[in-house]
Amino acid sequence: xxxxxxxxxxxxxxxxxxxxxxxxxxxxxxxxxxxxxxxxxxxxxxxxxxxxxxxxxxxxxxxxxxxxxxxxxxxxxxxxxxxxxxxxxxxxxxxxxxxxxxxxxxxxxxxxxxxxxxxxxxxxxxxxxxxxxxxxxxxxxxxxxxxxxxxxxxxxxxxxxxxxxxxxxxxxxxxxxxxxxxxxxxxxxxxxxxxxxxxxxxxxxxxxxxxxxxxxxxxxxxxxxxxxxxxxxxxxxxxxxxxxxxxxxxxxxxxxxxxxxxxxxxxxxxxxxxxxxxxxxxxxxxxxxxxxxxxxxxxxxx
Numbered sequence: 001x002x003x004x005x006x007x008x009x010x011x012x013x014x015x016x017x018x019x020x021x022x023x024x025x026x027x028x029x030x031x032x033x034x035x036x037x038x039x040x041x042x043x044x045x046x047x048x049x050x051x052x053x054x055x056x057x058x059x060x061x062x063x064x065x066x067x068x069x070x071x072x073x074x075x076x077x078x079x080x081x082x083x084x085x086x087x088x089x090x091x092x093x094x095x096x097x098x099x100x101x102x103x104x105x106x107x108x109x110x111x112x113x114x115x116x117x118x119x120x121x122x123x124x125x126x127x128x129x130x131x132x133x134x135x136x137x138x139x140x141x142x143x144x145x146x147x148x149x150x151x152x153x154x155x156x157x158x159x160x161x162x163x164x165x166x167x168x169x170x171x172x173x174x175x176x177x178x179x180x181x182x183x184x185x186x187x188x189x190x191x192x193x194x195x196x197x198x199x200x201x202x203x204x205x206x207x208x209x210x211x212x213x214x215x216x217x218x219x220x221x222x223x224x225x226x227x228x229x230x231x232x233x234x235x236x237x238x239x240x241x242x243x244x245x246x247x248x249x250x251x252x253x254x255x256x257x258x259x260x261x262x263x264x265x266x267x268x269x270x271x272x273x274x275x276x277x278x279x280x281x282x283x284x285x286x287x288x289x290x291x292x293x294x295x296x297x298x299x300x301x302x
Contacts, residue, residue, distance in 0.1 A: 007096045009073045013184025016071035025178035032174030034059045040102045049163040100188035106165045110172050111203035112215035125157050172207050179204035201254050202280040202293040216281045228269040251292045264297040274300035
């Protein structure tokens with residue numbers, strides 16, 4: 001009988017607020033998540049990077065009971081016993097945590113948030129290392145070898161996990177299909193992981209981009225407004241970093257206040273006033289801002 005790990009993947013905001021997602025968006029996301037999890041487990045089984053999606057799925061996904069503000073997908077990863085030589089004591093809890101951290105790592109790495117991705121990598125390696133150590137506690141020779149070669153083992157695990165993640169860019173793009181359309185964000189939701197990262201629209205755009213982008217932390221910047229496209233929830237602003245003051249880039253408005261009749265975005269455009277936007281930027285490495293993803297705004301009074 002196979003061991004099982006359980007958890008929840010959650011899409012939040014937009015249609016997901018009413019516990020719904022577009023079928024066109026949900027289908028690709030399930031394919032992507034299944035491939036990410038199945039590839040991780042098969043990689044651990046074989047200790048080799050999986051370049052192609054495993055033929056047999058390791059993941060079962062079901063739709064949960066409605067929960068306020070989200071569309072949740074409880075998952076069960078089935079792992080055949082004895083197939084994980086890297087982890088003799090691979091408990092269900094470790095399986096679940098490892099899956100969550102790995103999904104986060106893939107999303108954050110390709111989503112331009114490398115610093116946060118590296119935190120997820122360290123957590124995965126710590127989990128695997130602790131499990132391996134426990135399996136050697138009653139065998140002195142192996143325990144001594146473990147401590148002698150600890151850094152080499154960590155490097156080997158890092159190489160495996162990172163190599164597997166790099167093979168999954170296409171699957172990450174599928175997994176974030178609903179974000180920006182049917183949903184505003186994705187998370188590997190666990191009640192005991194309060195610092196669980198959120199894959200927001202800025203991160204999803206970076207995952208989908210053809211070029212490598214960097215996503216900033218949340219910040220506030222002031223802009224002069226060039227234009228507003230109500231139907232597309234886009235604002236165009238002048239780049240404050242441009243010395244000539246003529247470069248324009250788009251602002252993607254994720255702020256629910258935009259749906260109100262009189263909001264800061266429409267007022268700043270109509271009245272010709274500056275606007276202070278809070279959100280995240282995406283930009284190329286050492287390059288100019290490509291997009292600003294706004295989550296709130298205030299009009300800068302003259």
